[in-house]
Amino acid sequence: MALHEQDREDLMREATALFPRAEFQVELPEAPLFWGQKKNGHFAFYFGSDPVYQFDQNAELRRAFIDGKIYRTQGSTLARLTRVHNSAESILQRYDLTETELKACLQAMTQRFQQLDLVWLDPQKVQMVQSLAECSDLDLRNLIHKQIRQVLQHSQQLAPRIRGKR
Template identity: 55%
Template sequence: MARQEQDREDLMREATALYPRAELQVQHEIEPVFWGQKRSGQFSFYFGGDPVYQFDVQGHLRRAYLDGQLYRTQGATLARLKRTRTADSSTLERYDLTEAERAAVLNGMSDRFAKLLGQLEDPQAFQLTAFLADATEQELLVQIRAHINLVLQGATKLAPRIRGKR
């Protein structure tokens, strides 16, 4: 996630750490869906500016940005991080989600990705509007669908804890 909170309107140009990357207009989504992969194999999906999901190579959730809130894996649960800004600093206050709250976030994510996968199976329901890749459109769509399937297979699992600054 960016240090400066701003609109994520030009990810195709600015998300240089994500290659390959693609933007799709999907029938049930108001804003374009952006997908990108890091060199490490980690990948992200942006449904407009919110929600945003970032995954490890197994498709386990690392970070999310939902309803204006930042979430980060703690291994066994998710932490919601609230940014508090002053003139001199910016700090993150951490709240560990309860089991029920974590389940709600992961179930909502799973539902969204199941719907997205269904749309990508129907060539009339989406359009690949832009991409940067060393692959054909068809090969890229296969890769995006594979990542969605990884997310769906690991939807109840979280990536290992992301260590914060101490």
């Protein structure tokens, strides 16, 4: 996940680990939408440059970028990583979300995907801008819709812990 804001053109060109990938204009406040999938089945949704959600192959949340902050799964909660700069280095300070904060974060994500699910099948509200895929546009849309539904089914589950420096 990029730590700096990128425009959609850059994601289509530079997100080479994500194949297939596609950009859509969606009738939501967070439009445009970028989606991509890795070879291992992990996939990501970029609602503009923020928020970004990354999932494992089971549609369990691994990482997120929300309101300029980086989050990563700890298995039972999310860790918010805040970049702190000094004259010599840049470090990430970790804060594990409380149960209440985690519920609020996951609920906001769920609402975003519920909105996306409601408009996804309407070609007037979701228009493909460009894609890189080896399948038809219809098959790609169906794959993405399946993943939206999987996210909603697993919206309260986090992927296993991503190990970081201790």
